[in-house]
Amino acid sequence: MKKAKIVLLLLVLSFAQIYAQNFKFAVMSDSRGEVNGVNEPVLKSLIQHLLKNNPDLKFILFLGDLVDGTWHNSAKNFAQFKYWKKVMKEVYEDKSLVGPKVYVSVGNHEIRTPEDEKNFRKIFTGLPQNGPADEKGLTYSFNYDGVHFVVLDTDPYHYGDTKNTKGNHINWHKFLHPKWLARDLKKARAKGAKWIFVGGHEMFFPVGGHLRDGLANLGRGFKYPPDSTAKARLAVHHKLWKILVDNKVTAYMSGHEHLYAREKVDGIFQIIAGSSGAPVYDFNPTYDQGDKKKVGQEFTYEQALPYYKALGYNYGPGKNSQKSPDFFGVRAYHYVLFNVHPDSVSVKTFGMLIKKNTMTKTDSTIKLIDNFTIK
Numbered sequence: 001m002k003k004a005k006i007v008l009l010l011l012v013l014s015f016a017q018i019y020a021q022n023f024k025f026a027v028m029s030d031s032r033g034e035v036n037g038v039n040e041p042v043l044k045s046l047i048q049h050l051l052k053n054n055p056d057l058k059f060i061l062f063l064g065d066l067v068d069g070t071w072h073n074s075a076k077n078f079a080q081f082k083y084w085k086k087v088m089k090e091v092y093e094d095k096s097l098v099g100p101k102v103y104v105s106v107g108n109h110e111i112r113t114p115e116d117e118k119n120f121r122k123i124f125t126g127l128p129q130n131g132p133a134d135e136k137g138l139t140y141s142f143n144y145d146g147v148h149f150v151v152l153d154t155d156p157y158h159y160g161d162t163k164n165t166k167g168n169h170i171n172w173h174k175f176l177h178p179k180w181l182a183r184d185l186k187k188a189r190a191k192g193a194k195w196i197f198v199g200g201h202e203m204f205f206p207v208g209g210h211l212r213d214g215l216a217n218l219g220r221g222f223k224y225p226p227d228s229t230a231k232a233r234l235a236v237h238h239k240l241w242k243i244l245v246d247n248k249v250t251a252y253m254s255g256h257e258h259l260y261a262r263e264k265v266d267g268i269f270q271i272i273a274g275s276s277g278a279p280v281y282d283f284n285p286t287y288d289q290g291d292k293k294k295v296g297q298e299f300t301y302e303q304a305l306p307y308y309k310a311l312g313y314n315y316g317p318g319k320n321s322q323k324s325p326d327f328f329g330v331r332a333y334h335y336v337l338f339n340v341h342p343d344s345v346s347v348k349t350f351g352m353l354i355k356k357n358t359m360t361k362t363d364s365t366i367k368l369i370d371n372f373t374i375k
């Protein structure tokens with residue numbers, strides 16, 4: 001009898017092992033729009049589709065630019081944060097979601113004054129408070145079912161002259177605490193995390209619309225070869241990326257570029273889930289485009305070349321003008337759904353396609369636009 005009990009216990013344990021790490025989470029970002037700073041119709045359609053089709057969803061990572069924001073009008077900004085939460089009501093009221101339900105990160109549209117930062121913390125409660133001392137509730141990490149998640153504030157407010165309404169945001173497109181990140185990831189690896197997902201608003205490798213910033217942050221009018229300022233910025237970028245590579249991070253997810261894109265760089269997936277309503281850009285210009293610019297592109301091919309050279313992109317005839325040859329991207333309003341299994345993570349992206357030569361027009365239903373597996 002005792003033997004039968006032990007066998008039963010072992011069976012239960014092995015099933016628990018098999019079914020551990022079988023859960024879903026979604027990644028979204030950039031829902032800013034014109035009414036109270038939010039693109040309500042698009043954001044609402046996406047979350048309704050997500051919740052209806054995934055009753056087993058556990059949480060959402062929402063990676064910045066939730067709202068349009070305003071320059072130095074904190075009361076208006078606060079009202080926009082509240083409005084965004086109202087649009088997301090169905091998510092916040094869904095009882096099957098866990099924790100704060102939405103793990104938000106700061107983009108470059110939320111925090112422009114110390115007051116905004118205070119309001120951000122006031123409205124987005126329940127987020128882990130284990131980040132660096134000056135970044136509590138803005139940079140943090142958490143574990144769910146043996147999987148480690150890190151959310152970075154990649155657009156911190158610069159505590160300089162608060163009366164200076166121009167150029168007072170010089171810490172944008174940066175993450176200021178690489179040591180904290182390295183420690184956090186090392187600890188997670190030591191504890192045996194099978195998968196590690198890191199998210200932040202800014203991407204490492206721009207794919208369209210923001211070649212000049214992101215975490216490489218080369219600036220407008222960048223010339224090749226890099227001068228000492230650009231070299232220093234690239235060194236910071238490489239150092240941060242190396243922390244992710246050294247700790248074998250599964251994927252880095254971001255927003256900021258209003259596109260859907262994924263590629264694998266140094267064994268890590270960079271997944272840009274860049275529009276839940278913000279106007280959709282076009283991808284980096286390619287050689288065959290010549291001096292023509294597409295709608296939502298900032299540079300011609302010639303203007304983009306110095307950036308491609310500095311960032312080590314595939315450029316020239318027949319190349320995709322991206323960091324990796326396996327790049328895949330779609331112009332769509334979308335969300336990315338991750339289904340975590342013990343030995344793989346299946347990723348499905350659903351979205352509404354944007355019409356050619358427009359940034360906002362769609363007559364598409366929400367459909368599957370990408371499907372791949374991380375092993």
Ligand SMILES: [Fe+2]
Nearest residue numbers: 065107108256
């Ligand atoms: Fe942004």
